[in-house]
Amino acid sequence: MTTAPHTASRPDASIDGRALRTVCGSFATGVTVITSGTGDDAAGTTVNSFTSVSLDPALVLICLHENSRLLPVIRSSGGFVVNFLTRRQEPVAWAFAGRNTARLAETPHHRTGNGLPVLSDALGHLECRVATEYEGGDHSILLGQVVGLGAPADQEDPLLFFQGAMRELGEPVPAHGR
Template sequence: MIEPREFRNTVGHFATGITVITTINGKEKIGLTANAFSSLSLDPPLILVCIDKRSGSLKALKRDHPFAVNLLKKSQETECWRYAKSSGDKFEGAAYKLSEDGVPILEDNLATIECVVADIIEGGDHYIVTGLVKNASYDDQGEPLIFFRGKIEQLELAKTVEL
């Protein structure tokens, strides 16, 4: 079987966007950086995000619990690192508003997807959290913040071609 480091280096060649997952646990605001995110289904509208089993943020994610996926734009690298740390008040000094469910929504995102937890599935050293999408918004002029080969990158968009 492939060694974990070699596997990580290999899958690191797949460029991904960077998200910040936000939720609440009582009055506590919770946020964590994740790049293992994907759309899952159009009907019903579902997404998935993979979260390390060691994450303290998992305690808040239960079936039918609200959360948001904040897709970061290239100007939000500071937000990426803010929510990647494991301690302290990650929201201190952050620009956010609260959703109707009280979930923090980061301001000036590339896109925001508001969900409720549909299911939590065990997957190796992570949990796969699926979310039923309740609301979504996006900035169609923004450019994404990218994770590639273990580094944060900024993608410059070329002219788009209609397919």
């Protein structure tokens, strides 16, 4: 049995946020841009806190910070689109990652039948209707029922996020990354 050299437990359950982010960064995730809204209020934000929850009914969840400018847009529209990014879309991921994110109007997109924006070059997308919203500390956890989907770029490689950096499949991790 091997023991991790840097394990730590805290009986008072207070965990340093930076340490938590570092450890969770060891879990590779796909990169998504969540889009929502109609007309001029349409917006997007980069998110890697996405998971498939159920196939029947088709449910997924995303997590957004309580101060996210996208959260009121989703609440107003009642839905959102999860756009799975290709490795070629790293600039798109960074453009939607900060507080002053890219304008959706400047990014190639089209609309679903319900009027929600879909990034045109995405690996795939899921259109969701908000089923439930939960409080989760400083985040809101949104459970979405999938009402539409598509995978137009299915021959592309996905964009991944690992140890604080965007990566692609098979890319070596730099030695200073650990």
